[in-house]
Amino acid sequence: MKLGEQKNEGVEDNVEKKNISQRMKKLCAILNSPIIDINELRNILWGGIPDEMTFSVREKCWKLALGYLPLNREETEKVLKKKRDEYENLKKQYYKKNKMSEDELKILRQIKVDIPRTKSCYNIFCNRKIQELSEHVLFIYSVRHPACGYVQGINDMITPFLIVFLRPIILKKEITSEDIDNITDDKLKNVESDLYFCLSKLLEQIQDNYTFGQPVHWSKYLKEMDFQQMLLFMQRFPTQNWKIQDIESLLSEAFVLKNAFQSSPKHFS
Incomplete structure (x- = not known):
């Protein structure tokens, strides 16, 4: 490598660091606003969330971008409590009821087959607590959305949400099964509730966005x-x-x- 090339690389690195720093400041300013400008947020998220941002910032950005969190920051805690209470009621209504229909049992059996296969190369997805909450979320979503129901592959869609929602609790990038065991039940319940609503938001957007106007092969x-x-x-x-x-x-x-x-x-x- 020539000396001039090394100098150019150094300049490019400095420019990149400056751009990241500016984006981080802008992102923090947006998130700290009393009323979050969702268009501004989505514009800055277009380039990805800088790795230097905290785990909690990434989690918040995902929830805002999906429309799960309110744009008025003062309403955040109230909305979260309402959603989490709502989810617990859904779990009692659909998962913990005394008798399931044949269709519901069929869905549950398929989910139980697929859950152990979900990213089995990562030990956190083999953790019993993670598998249980994943089963709850997938089953409740499927019976509440009979038009799309449960199909193999949806189980894999929950994995990035789990990682993003667990990291702010554990404060580690690489999460182990032992880390999961040390999380309190209340915190895991919150993760489960958030996972359900964010998955629902994502799947709603996918269903409404087939291929209209997109000149692709299929x-x-x-x-x-x-x-x-x-x-x-x-x-x-x-x-x-x-x-x-x-x-x-x-x-x-x-x-x-x-x-x-x-x-x-x-x-x-």
Whole structure:
């Protein structure tokens, strides 16, 4: 590497650090406002949340972006209490009732099969407490949303929420099963409630956003599918008969998208 190249890299690093610092200040200012400007928040979140931010900031940003937390900061505690009480009532109504229907038992059996498979390479998802709360959330969501119900793959969608919601409690990036065992039951109940409502918010947005106006390979097929069929389809694309030109076309579109998002490297982080 030439000396000039090393100097340029140093300048770029300094510029990047300055940009991150400015974004962190702007993000903190938005979150500390009495009334949070959701459009400003989403604009800054487009580039990702800087790794230097605290775990609690990331958690709050996710909940705000999904529409779970109120934009009026004074109402946050009141809304959270109401939502958590509501979830406990839902659990009593749907999960803890004396008798389930055949359809409900079928859903529960499938969830019980899928839960142990969820990110089994990470020991926290093998933790009994995590598996139990995941089962509650997935079952209650499924019976309350019969139009989409439960489909394999939804169990994997809860994992990033769990990590983001657990880190502010444990104050560690790498969470172990032992860390989970040390969390109080009340805190785990709060995580479970927040997980349920945030998953619901996310899935609502997915169902309302099929492929309208998006010129992708599979749009005409997805438009004909219901929510369950769409998720199953995306887990196993029918690519077995693809030819070289199909692969070339896909790679070309991927290159276009990569360049379109290159100014937002952390958009999907």
